[in-house]
Amino acid sequence: MTASTLISPPPNQTLGTAKLVGATVVAIVAWFAVYWQLESFSNWAVSVLPIEHGGHLDEALSFFIFDTPKVLMLLALVVFAMGVVRSFFSPERTRAFLAGRREGLGNIAAASLGIFTPFCSCSAVPLFVGFVSAGVPLGVTFSFLIAAPLINEVALGLLFALVGWKVAFTYLVFGLAVSISAGWVIGRLHLEGWLEQWVLDVRSGSVDLPTDHLTIADRIHAGIEAVRDIFGRVWVWIIVGIAAGAFIHGYVPAEMLTSIMGRNQWWSVPAAVLIGIPIYSNAAGIIPAVVALLGKGAALGTVLAFMMAVTALSAPETIILRKVLTMRLIAVFVGIVTIGIVAVGFLFNALFT
């Protein structure tokens, strides 16, 4: 057993854990210290810019300078916290929990777990097949598959920080409502026959993974890993999103925007959703634009519907899902989710006048 000496825990491991926890606490305190100073720093940065103050360019650049560090810092904190929380969940455990659930309650559980279970659209296919073959009902699987990208930690955390808890909470409630009801409707339609044949042939048992015992240090590492991973993938989208927001903030006249995305145009909700479907962006990229749109008088329901369409339905994910779903089933899936999002937009605009 020479190999076991190689992998036995080093004697100072507890010391290492204490150091890691201490460093995490210090880092979080430092985060808050920097964050409180951010506004004065941005003020100073804007004041030294060699441009005419009060003009369109000044407005746009100020928005960019204020929001870029703010969004990036908030994102880092939110993603770290959720990385730690998510280490308590895994798709395998979620599946074990959902297998054999009845529809209705199953849809609710699936959508709720979709918030916390780590998910990336690149593993949508194994996840879908794994769920269905283990006996998770099709409609329940869809509830999960809609909720996972729609209501994620990045979207909720950034909405909370930039727009306020009311909007974040509303987004959460309505996002859950769309995921639950769309999944339920798909389940009621009994479309199992519209899956690709090979999916129905897969028989998989449950799997017992040995790595389920994580220490505090492992969970902190999971948080750090999540920050590195998410930043690596979405920083470009965030910069593009903030730039788009800056452009809207500085150059798009409020009257024009209100006349297009305001509350008085009934067609603005479906139009926003139709525009949003083919756009593929992470929630982190879309939220700075959302903030700018709201600031210019766009109706909240219209903007949230746009955001939901961008995050829940994307061309790349649909193409990936084509491997397991027939075109008819994809059309039904996109159609039902679209209807749900449009309904949310209308309802929201009607409720919050």
Next chain:
Amino acid sequence: MKIVKVLGPGCKRCVATAEMVQAQADRIGVPVTIEKVTDYAAIAGYGIVSTPGIVVDGKVVHAGGLPKAEDLAKWLAAA
């Protein structure tokens, strides 16, 4: 000779995982054969939901995300 299967559709992380398995195997001196399983039906047949997954001598030891180097060494060293 241990047979290690890396389950994943060919994403960046699956490639990275296969490289990690090889590196750890070399480090602790365990001879391995690494097979990449990219077929979705085969992956699902192992019962995992998230990729990359690792199977050592027919037993699933890991699913979802990059494995830790220490864990890899442990799985490879286990008889």
